[in-house]
Amino acid sequence: MLVNQQHFRTIWPKFDDGKAMVQVIDQTRLPHVFAVADIASLQDMVHAIKTMQVRGAPLIGAAAAYGIALAMEESCTDVQLSHAAITLVAARPTAVNLKWAVDRMLARLQPLPLQDRPRAAWAEAAVICDEDVLLNQAIGQHGLEIICQQVRSKTRTLNILTHCNAGWLATVDFGTALAPIYAARDAGINLHVWVGETRPRNQGASLTAWELGQHGVPHTVISDNAGGHLMLQGQVDMVIVGADRVTATGDVCNKIGTYLKALAAYHGDVTGARIPFYAAVPSPTIDWTIEEGVAHIEIEERHADELIWISGKLADGTIASVNVLPSDTQVVNPAFDVTPAKFVTGIITEHGVFAPDQLREMLECREDA
Numbered sequence: 001m002l003v004n005q006q007h008f009r010t011i012w013p014k015f016d017d018g019k020a021m022v023q024v025i026d027q028t029r030l031p032h033v034f035a036v037a038d039i040a041s042l043q044d045m046v047h048a049i050k051t052m053q054v055r056g057a058p059l060i061g062a063a064a065a066y067g068i069a070l071a072m073e074e075s076c077t078d079v080q081l082s083h084a085a086i087t088l089v090a091a092r093p094t095a096v097n098l099k100w101a102v103d104r105m106l107a108r109l110q111p112l113p114l115q116d117r118p119r120a121a122w123a124e125a126a127v128i129c130d131e132d133v134l135l136n137q138a139i140g141q142h143g144l145e146i147i148c149q150q151v152r153s154k155t156r157t158l159n160i161l162t163h164c165n166a167g168w169l170a171t172v173d174f175g176t177a178l179a180p181i182y183a184a185r186d187a188g189i190n191l192h193v194w195v196g197e198t199r200p201r202n203q204g205a206s207l208t209a210w211e212l213g214q215h216g217v218p219h220t221v222i223s224d225n226a227g228g229h230l231m232l233q234g235q236v237d238m239v240i241v242g243a244d245r246v247t248a249t250g251d252v253c254n255k256i257g258t259y260l261k262a263l264a265a266y267h268g269d270v271t272g273a274r275i276p277f278y279a280a281v282p283s284p285t286i287d288w289t290i291e292e293g294v295a296h297i298e299i300e301e302r303h304a305d306e307l308i309w310i311s312g313k314l315a316d317g318t319i320a321s322v323n324v325l326p327s328d329t330q331v332v333n334p335a336f337d338v339t340p341a342k343f344v345t346g347i348i349t350e351h352g353v354f355a356p357d358q359l360r361e362m363l364e365c366r367e368d369a
């Protein structure tokens with residue numbers, strides 16, 4: 001996607017004078033500073049994932065693949081490979097793309113002679129990235145069809161609500177939840193996006209609003225608590241979110257607060273008309289080994305500091321963090337929640353749109369491919 005009219009992906013390798021590294025857009029500095037961070041080792045990559053310089057389920061997967069490639073530059077033994085895999089998977093437990101990418105790298109590298117592993121690792125990581133871009137473009141096209149159906153029943157601007165950031169910053173390019181929105185905007189559809197700010201880390205306010213602005217998509221940031229009110233008022237026509245993991249039965253695990261949006265959408269506007277609630281999900285985000293999400297998906301518990309401190313730009317332009325809680329206040333900070341499938345209208349995938357209870361049909365699409 002474009003940043004100041006220049007095309008960027010979120011992650012790419014850099015090979016200089018025989019030295020290999022990875023570069024990423026540093027998401028901890030947006031929206032106030034656009035900066036590229038150098039990642040030169042496995043340890044740097046684990047740090048980047050943990051501190052959320054890179055974040056979003058598909059991007060974490062791509063980052064982990066490059067983390068393995070960096071680890072192979074250091075040493076390409078079996079011990080190093082399994083150390084890299086264990087460290088990367090432990091960095092963030094909820095998004096299944098991370099484990100998916102690591103497993104794929106292991107399957108590619110383990111059978112190879114040691115000296116062939118570094119080159120193969122860089123190549124496989126690049127393929128994972130290119131595939132992510134294609135999956136997201138396909139999600140964009142399938143989601144566009146749903147948006148077009150909604151537009152047909154409206155005589156005014158279509159209002160779509162999203163939560164967190166599932167845009168191109170959360171992927172290698174194009175995004176998941178935002179891919180249909182970009183496709184619709186490019187097709188000239190008159191739409192507007194409500195962006196929940198997404199406390200505690202404000203990925204909606206800081207990242208989604210920034211990237212929608214870069215692409216010229218009309219949008220408005222709302223507090224997380226405003227979504228239900230706007231739905232009752234008839235000001236939300238559909239909801240599209242991303243996901244960090246979706247179960248085989250269509251339970252959707254996504255950023256904390258998603259469940260409340262889904263509940264409100266299920267109860268609909270003031271007439272009781274249900275508001276369609278979609279999750280846009282590439283196949284690596286589906287965990288076919290889990291049926292029931294609430295009981296079986298591990299929810300990342302993040303540091304209390306995310307609630308205690310808020311970071312932003314002061315009037316003089318400096319970036320600062322301020323403390324918003326009384327001292328010694330107890331804090332609990334689950335980063336994700338699970339929306340049970342009954343509240344989900346459909347899952348938008350690269351193979352088409354599936355009702356949650358039909359998601360397994362996607363496996364047949366994959367086998368046909």
Ligand code: MRU
Binds near residue numbers: 177
């Ligand atoms: O904690 P984050 O910022 O990594 O959480 C990201 C989300 O919840 C996204 O909405 C999700 O990963 C979908 S990414 C396309």
